[in-house]
Amino acid sequence: MGSSRPIETTKRLPRLIRNQVIWSRIAKRIGRPVAWCTSGGPVELLLASGIVPFYPENHAAICSARGIAQGLAEKAEEDRFSHDLCSYFRIDYGSFTTGRTPLGGVLAPDLVLVSNNICGTVQNWFRVAADHFDVPFLFLDTPFSEEPCTENDVAYARDQLVHIARESARIAGRTFDEKRLVPWVERARDTVETWKEVMKTASAKPAPFTSFDAFVHMAPIVSMRGTRRALAYYRRLLAELRGRAKAGIAAVPNERARAVWDNIAIWPAHRELKKTFRDAGVALVADTYTGAWGGVRLDPTDPLTGLARAYCDVLLNHGVKRRTQELTGLVREYSADGFILHSNRSCKRYSLGQYAVRNTLSEATGVPGVIVEADMADPRSVSIDSIRQRLTPFFEMIGAHS
């Protein structure tokens, strides 16, 4: 049980993001290079060279949340990109080829930095973007593995990081200096740690924070990791959430059941889903998507090797075994009554293997799970009615009312 009121710190988020966008534009205007970077890209190397990062995946999510995704995706399809390709790519492609964006103009890159530690899509997506803008393409190839990454994998990634660091410094008109990397890595590590603590507050009963909040609050950990602003923001958020946990302020009034989520949020149905869960008294207490950023372990004592290890080790660079372990940990740590696997037709890397995960996870935790079919961004592949049809019996099963 517990009362509910909005999280105060949330009010600061739009300004934080707006300032970041404004700062990126000013930086570009005064000659600082802009890099388009994947969410799992080693952004610390860019920041250490004074390069401004921009995240097309975040941008696509914003387009989807603002309701302009379909038109942009259709532009990609008109240009003969298959409808089966990741919708983030199709949306972003539609945006950079038409100039339509909710951010007031496309921030053209001077280079792109890609890591395939999240999927095989991004290497193709960013190649298309690099060709479109005729800019250099820097790539960090992180060997995917079911098992923990080996020293061979780490050495391979480190070699590439050295190349990326030198190349990005050269593009910025600087020389790479590993020492300059240390404060960025330290701050990124502190931000990741603080984000982890933020998410842990949802283990309190009732949960003062849910994954629906985390989906929104994750923007700075992805796009501003390593900056003072992001760290200060999460420290404030953490303090508020700890206070709410102590005072028993619930994110979901009359919390009756708790669930864990796997995969990216369903942006076109974000509000409706949040309401569906709230009405049913189900708190979505943890998820693997925003949780992935809490799992990145950075080591400032040997920054390049530490980054190599951290970027090889991200959740999506591992398969079913690791995901099952992660979800089992979340179900137990957050005392969840069930789990929801979002089978996201856009994201093969995240979704393939979920059938195996469902069975093993249920066996390991003894709680039921459900698979919902949707897409994280393309409204044409999202039906709130069919999602509700899957959730209703599941909610009943875990003791909630819908």
Place this chain on the structure above:
Amino acid sequence: MDSLAIAARDPVAALAERGRRGPLGIAFSSSVPLEVLDAFGLEAAWLPVLPADSTPRADGLMQSFTCTYTRAAADFALAASLPVGLVAHASGCDAQTALQGILLGSLPMASLKLPIAVAGPSATRQARGALREMIAAAAALLGRDPDTAVLSEACALRGKVRARVTEAFGEVAAGRMPAVRAYETALAAQVLAPAAFLDAAAAPAPGPATSPEGRVRVLLSGAHVPSVRAIEGIESAGAAVVLDDTETGTRGASRRVRADAPDILDAIADSLVDGMVHGPVRVLPGRGRIDRLIENASDAGVGAAVLLHHRCCDPHAFEAPALTDALREAEIPSVLIEIDRDSSLSARDLARVQALVESIA
């Protein structure tokens, strides 16, 4: 029909026959070196697209947005009817990469973590380390090490198999062999034992070589050719496939292992990085792949291109617009055919190939 044609047209029977001789070593990708599976004493084969009206076993493990190749291959491996000693796959597209985790509980899986970026010395080092890791994993599963003497022999024999497939496509380009025969050769090479394949391929090809004269010379690009019937379909529409850019055909057969290398495992690993023609799954510097393809198409006097893609195959789908644009610039019109469960072309797809051919003729 000779044994190559029979094996190509009924790969399941060919695999069943091999399964009677011993446990199969199944590769899900041309990037798995079959010689290593041979050296473990397995009946090694690289699975082609297997005919599958339905894939119930795989459907229980993977979503419908997994390409048919992967679903059909997984379904075959999961069928209890054949003895499977080992399934090996290599990192590549997301569907292939995910396989180990998906099948782990059901099958003995070994994974080859090949670099996706295939240029430079660090990629080579990664491949060498990854190959040794895969061998160690396979040895642990099988309870034995690979036989090093067998490995050298197998390496030479498999090299001859790939050379023979490459030669067949060379003969097609020169008008001395029908394309259908070259694809039969390539598909048979995937499933037959190397010695049996080489014996069969040494015999003269049955039937006369049909000349591409009078037909539109076509480039065929894609991942896995679904069947010989698909080629027959394309050719029945008035096209003559004279240039191949598929994993089944020239790409899969392009790998060359240096015979004089001091370390055979290093040589095999190197061949997987810089000793083969890569498809769009791997990252190459610049636009190397498309430029090379256009150059080859112009050299071969190609008049049109057929892009034969599997539904939900991301690497090829990403490449398609840039490839078709580059072809158009080179005045080579193209048609993209997307195939799903069907192993031959639908009437609609045939009509599209025919329209392409007629627009040129």
